[in-house]
Amino acid sequence: MVKLIPSIILLVSSTCAIAAAAPHTLTLHRQAKGSYKDMAASEGNRWAKKATSGVHTPAINDFFKYNIEVSIGxxxxxxxxxxxxGSPYLWVSDQVYDVPKSASARSLNSSITLAYGAGNVTIDLYNDTISLGKDLIIKQELGVASNLTALQIQTEGVxxxxxxxxxxxxxxxxxxxxxPMHNLIASHKIGKYLFAVDFRPLRNTTVNVANGQIDIGELDRSxxxxxxxxxxxxxxxPFKYFWSTDVPKIKFGGKTMVSDLSAVLDTGSPLILATWKILQEIFSDIEGLGTDGRVMTVPKSQVHKLKDVTFELAGGSIxxxxxxxxxxxxxxxxxxxxxGTQYTFFGVFGEFxxxxxxxxPLMEHYYTIFDGVNKRVGFATRK
Structure with missing residues (x-):
């Protein structure tokens, strides 16, 4: 989920002298809940859920979003x-975090409004102890929201x-x-501003099965x-403020269709989002291209004409x-x-x-790396 940026900012990368020998690994599972189409219609908020059991921390993907289990207070x-x-802060609903019940909670006597593609949310700021696992316990500034109806999504926070x-x-x-990553590094819980996701696409409607991992602090080369x-x-x-990459060319099959773009990498989006103009240029060889709300559709009669879409990057292509x-x-x-149409994981997007x-959906097919030390992103072929 991409958060709006209201002011000019500087890119900062934090590192620590301590080198982690192995990543903190979060195991992902699926759990069906909600509607993919509804999620996409509200700008797409597909997330990741992780729970707390040491370095092997399970995560639940409730079909269209991944959530992380965070113990607070x-x-x-x-x-x-x-x-x-696509956003930097930790905040949760007051339905899951009751501030008066936490002996370690401290009010920061401030509130702010955050803007997301799906809507705005106002949070009151606190400081408390949070745990992402037995080895990842830190003091953290966080927000508490009392009204989430504006977001139009099923969530306990971000x-x-x-x-x-x-x-x-x-x-x-x-x-x-x-x-949270800043405090994990400052507390020497991890040695590098580095994490990677190993998402896995759904193969059928079976849920509650292991299907991916998130690695924090180091890469898992296996x-x-x-x-x-x-x-x-x-x-x-504004791409320099996000996890992003320049995309000099986008090819349909082997033919260059679009040039000189930049892109944001967002685990909070359930689609590959682009303006309608860009989608029309990429798929210009397809007759009858259309949309159903946010999702790009192709006539069934044209499906046989579809080809692979290649994004050329500075270091290679995916x-x-x-x-x-x-x-x-x-x-x-x-x-x-x-x-009579075929849905795709491409969505129409033109804001911000x-x-x-x-x-x-694209990251599900790669081991995707977010490297704050070297200010870069990476893609590797999954085993």
């Missing part, structure tokens, strides 16, 4: 905020993993709020093969195969009647000056 209260690389730069976006309004395709964070505005971006038949009932967002 003393005694601990469990919450499941959305894992989001835990942001965006670059620290985005946390500076509101410094003209209030003091800097450290991100999860990928070959070289990593690294690409520096874009220097263009390919989104045709069979990967077509919505599988078992998910079609969730999208709605087909009416971000013409291209590479969401989770």
């Amino acid at each position: 003393h005694p601990p209260q469990a919450s499941y905020p959305i894992f989001d690389t 835990i942001g993993f965006a670059p620290e730069a985005m946390a500076l976006a509101y410094t003209n309004q209030f003091s800097y709020i450290p991100t 999860k990928y093969t070959g070289d990593v395709i690294y690409s520096p964070i874009s220097k263009k505005s 390919t989104y195969k045709t069979e990967q971006y077509l919505v599988p038949s078992f998910l079609e009932p969730d999208f709605g009647p087909t009416n 000056g971000l013409p291209l967002i590479l969401g989770e």
Whole structure:
């Protein structure tokens, strides 16, 4: 889920001298809840849920969002905020975190309003102890929301993993709020500003099964093969404030269709989001291209003409195969009647000056790396 940026900010990368020998690994599972189409219609908020059991921390993907289990306060209260690389803050609903019940909670006597593509949320700021696992316990600034109806999504909150730069976006309004990754590094819980996601696409409607992991602090080299395709964070505005990459070319098959773009990597998006103009240019060889609200559709008669979509980056190229971006038949009932069309995981998006967002459906086919030390993102072929 991409958060709006109201002011000019600087990109900051935090590192620590301590080197972690192994990543803190979060195991992902699926759990069906909600509607994919509804999620996409509200800008797409697909998240990641992780629970607390040491270095092997289970996470639940409730079909269209991944949430992380975060224990807050003393005694601990469990919450499941959305894992989001498109925003920097931690905040939860007052329905899951009762401040007066925590002996370690401290009010910061301040409140702020955050803007998301799905709506705005106002949070009251506190400081308390949070736990992401027995080895990841820190003091953390966090927000508490009392009314989430404006977001139009089913969520207990958000835990942001965006670059620290985005946390500076509101410094003209209030003091800097450290991100969870900042505090993990400052507390020497991890040695590097580095994490990677190993999402797995649904193969059928079976849920509650292990299907991916998140690694924090180090990479798990057993999860990928070959070289990593690294690409520096874009220097263009506003992309330089996000996990992003320049995309010099987008190809349909082997033919260049679009040139000179930049893209945000957002685990909070359930689609590959682009402006309608860009989608029309990429798929200009397809007759009858259309949309159903947010989702791009293709006439069934044209499906045989579809080709792989390749994003060329600074360090190489990544390919989104045709069979990967077509919505599988078992998910079609969730999208709605087909009416002779084929749904895709491409969505129409034109807000916030971000013409291209590479969401989770693409990352599900790569081991995707977010490297704050070297200010770059990476893609590797999953084993």
